[in-house]
Amino acid sequence: MATAFQYFGRLSFLLSLSLVHSASTSVYIVYLGQINHVNDPLLTSHYHSQLLTIVFDSEADAKQSMLYSYKHSFSGFSAKLNSTQATRLSGIKGVVSVFKSKTLELHTTRSWDFMGLPLDYMTPKLLTTPQQSVYGSHDVIVGVFDTGIWPESASFKEEECMKPIPRRWKGKCCAGQKFDPSVHCSKKVIGARYYLKGFEEEYGKLNTSTEYRSVRDYLGHGTHTASIAVGSIVQNASFLGFAQGIARGGNPKARLAVYKICWNYEPDGGKCTEADILAAFDDALCDGVDVISASLGLSPPLYPLFESSADIGSFHATQKGVSVVFSAGNDGPTPALVQNVSPWSICVAAASIDRNFPTQIVLDNDNLVLMGESLITKPINGRLAAARKYFEFGECKLENWNRKSAAGRIILCFSTEGSDVSLEAEVATWRANASGLILVEPPTLQTVDVSILPTVYLDIIQGTKIIHYLAQSQRTPVIRISPSTTVIKKSPAPITAYFSSRGPSSITPDVLKPDITAPGVTILAAWPTETPPTLFDKRTVKWNFQAGTSMSCPHVSGVISLIKSLHPDWSPAALKSAILTTAYTKDTTHDTILGGGHMKVSDPFDIGAGHINPMKAMDPGLVYDMTTIDYIMYLCSIAYTEGHIRRIVSLSKISSATCPKGSKKAYNINFPSIMVSNLQSQITIKRTVRNVSIKKTAIYFASVVKPHGVEVSVWPSVLIFSYFKDELSYYVTLTPTKKSQERFNFGEIILFDGFHFVRSPLIVRVNTTCTSSTISADTGNDVAN
Ligand SMILES: *[C@@H]1O[C@H](CO)[C@@H](O)[C@H](O)[C@H]1NC(C)=O
Ligand SMILES: *[C@@H]1O[C@H](CO)[C@@H](O)[C@H](O)[C@H]1NC(C)=O
Ligand SMILES: *[C@@H]1O[C@H](CO)[C@@H](O)[C@H](O)[C@H]1NC(C)=O
Ligand SMILES: *[C@@H]1O[C@H](CO)[C@@H](O)[C@H](O)[C@H]1NC(C)=O
Ligand SMILES: *[C@@H]1O[C@H](CO)[C@@H](O)[C@H](O)[C@H]1NC(C)=O
Ligand SMILES: *[C@@H]1O[C@H](CO)[C@@H](O)[C@H](O)[C@H]1NC(C)=O
DSSP states (O other), X not given: OHHHHTTOHHHHHHHHHHHHHTTSOEEEEEEEESOOSSOOXXXXXXXXXXXXXXXXXXXXXXXXXXXXXXXXXXXXXXXXEOHHHHHHHHTSTTOOEEEEOOEEEEOOSOOOOSTTOOOOSOOOOOOOOOOOOOOOOOSOEEEEEESOBOTTSGGGOOOTTOOOOOTTOOOOBOOBTTBOHHHHOOSSEEEEEEOOHHHHHHHOSOOTTSSOSSSBOSSSHHHHHHHHHHOOOEEEEEETTEEEEEEOOXXXXXXXXXXEOEEEETTTEEEEEHHHHHHHHHHHHHHXXXXXXXXXXXXXXXXXXXXXXXXXXXXXXXXXXXXXXXXXXXXXXXTTOOOOOOTTSEEEEEEOOSEEOEEEEEETTTTEEEEEEOOOOSOEEEEXXXXXXXXXXXXXXXXXXXXXXXXXXXEEEXXXXXXXXXXXXXXXXXXXXXXXXXXXXXTTTOXXXXXXXXXXXEEHHHHHHHHHHHHHOSSOOEEEEOOOOOEESOSSOOEEOTTSOOOSOSSOTTSOSSOEEXXXXXXXXXXXXXXXXSTTOOOOOSEEEEOSHHHHHHHHHHHHHHHHHHOTTOOHHHHHHHHHHTOBOBOTTSSBOEEXXXXXXXXXXXXXXXXXXXXXXXXXXXXXXXXXXXXHHHHHHTTOXXXXXXXXXXXXXXXXXXXXXXXXXXXGSOOSSEEEEEEOSOEEEEEEEEEOOOOSOEEEEEEXXXXXXXXXXXXXXXXXXXXXXXXXXXXXXXXXXXXXXXXXXXXEEEEEOSSOEEEEEEEEEEOOSSOOTTOOTTSOOSOOO
């Protein structure tokens, strides 16, 4: 650990802070695996108290230090401990792991939380007159782990004639600040729970003038994500007239259970602690949710899977048949920073959609006409000025601003980095009183977003034309910006968002992450009317644009819940297989999806199996399912002992948790993708598929696109399913044919029955430069070993 820290100035600063802290206590999570034998929450929590008393002087002290006892769906607790106590607990028999409760963040790109900007924006008033909600339908329950919801939003209205709440539902609607279950819960919003013991322990008492002590959403993020997943159908939604149309979630008929685990902490925004997250999993799995959607995570370095609440919670969810969908993070396009990489969950990357908002800029009465993108509602006239006049080095940053008023000016800024830079440029030019901003960026980097002052995004080719024009002009040019328009069917689409976190996974090398891609750029969805669309804003909106893998994640949760409603008996692995094997990799121009941020074709590290295709996913033909044995194999492959595995995995259906002798490789687990990160010599991989198509005949032919430098054979190459044989296995033999190291090559395996394309990405890294066996003679001439 220490050596990793020395490279990062900021991290070592944090490290020294935490060293100062270590004499006192922190919140730790003590994870104990499955609930033992009798499923009695009271007994389990009694056991937790007993364990905790071992490291305290008295029972009373132990009781006081406990935050949560996780006792419904798995066993564990969180408590305030010092490091000595934590170490002692980790040595006790039966304890799987002990780790500090970390804080996760929401995955929107525009967090408005950088550099301690003064917070003199309008503070939203807390709502005083909640509206009445009406009546309305279906039996898939989606749990959203987020910042809560704005219950008055039309997206959470009950549809007419909705069936009664399913009897299996055991959740609750909890009252709280400005949230009255009798008014705000319905047949649509059937659960409302909130968790803040971990938050308050870490960040002090909740400030109820900038957050609601209830599931009511203050930040807007949860309202946005929940409405993307399950929002009811609403006519005529738009953001100030843009993107006008019908708003609806992925599965408008699904029920919503709200679990608020992220809280506003000014000035940084949403904070979600692991102690609270695990409490939400413990309840949600017992309440009876079918799908969990969580648009949050922690930037790498990633922690071991069983030292992460999200990975532990999603593991138990999967064992109970509940699908968990996470966002991949917004750390792209740098490789290997993808988050939420556990093999049992779904990790979603983000892409653009086929919509844009062209905006015309005219200089000096038609001398120069350019097209950018914006969300401007009224024409803007002014004089153009280069950033250099107001900002040192021409960089539009607050600290570079020379305090000259830019009133009446539209400022031209060049930015070469990501969204934080554009946000900073907006704030800086806004403070300088400019009447507009033209922000020039490399193509496919930034996409249009809601701004505090009129901002037109322009690509670098056009931006360069303007700066040349400005240099030649004798006087400051007159500029006219026309209102933006909404255009759909823009091509090519989708394009992978530059910010979307890329694979490969830094801790699970033989598991492809991200899994899949969904829309996450300029997404219109519900918004709290008391929360301005940007933090420096006075506007009131019912709908707002947001970007991030936070937005792509609930798109997939919605689709998973739709498939679940058609196939209630499918396991989380089968549901995931259905969306992965039917995903597409070609855009509207029939070419491979472009990768934002690098302008080259996307590969599986950008988009996973591809872009989600909801219609095809309903009828995938075949599924790659997984059983407890697969999870045991996986745990063996990451060096878990049989003792540990017995504690974590529910073994009701199988007798023992024995790791197979010899090959304990993650690539042998029945994932719907194949990834081999260290291919040194010939290997054979097994996959098993099950027929789920209603067609009378199911004869599948295998075909292969070989990764470069790898010989691939699939056998048998024909799979014939029948009434008596709904599951068949095939084998893939991979033979390296080149001398190579470090590079990944991409291919695919397709099973085709004339109707269903069942496609699996095949990712191989040949690593033969050190071991020269089995290399064919025709390659490699410069290797000395
Ligand atoms: C940790 O807490 C225990 C129990 O309160 C105490 O006995 C011990 O001295 C503490 N250790 C440190 C390093 O503070
Ligand atoms: C709560 O937030 C308000 C508004 O930002 C601020 O004025 C107040 O000082 C905060 N209270 C505490 C206890 O931090
Ligand atoms: C739709 O919304 C727009 C903008 O909010 C409004 O001007 C228009 O009247 C609405 N149309 C209908 C049919 O409600
Ligand atoms: C910007 O405009 C406001 C309101 O007119 C004024 O109070 C402020 O001094 C101006 N700021 C600058 C830097 O000119
Ligand atoms: C490649 O093989 C060498 C020799 O076996 C091994 O040390 C190295 O870790 C391998 N590289 C990867 C990326 O697995
Ligand atoms: C494939 O499975 C489905 C559903 O389990 C079944 O209805 C269908 O008849 C099967 N097809 C064949 C050829 O066995």
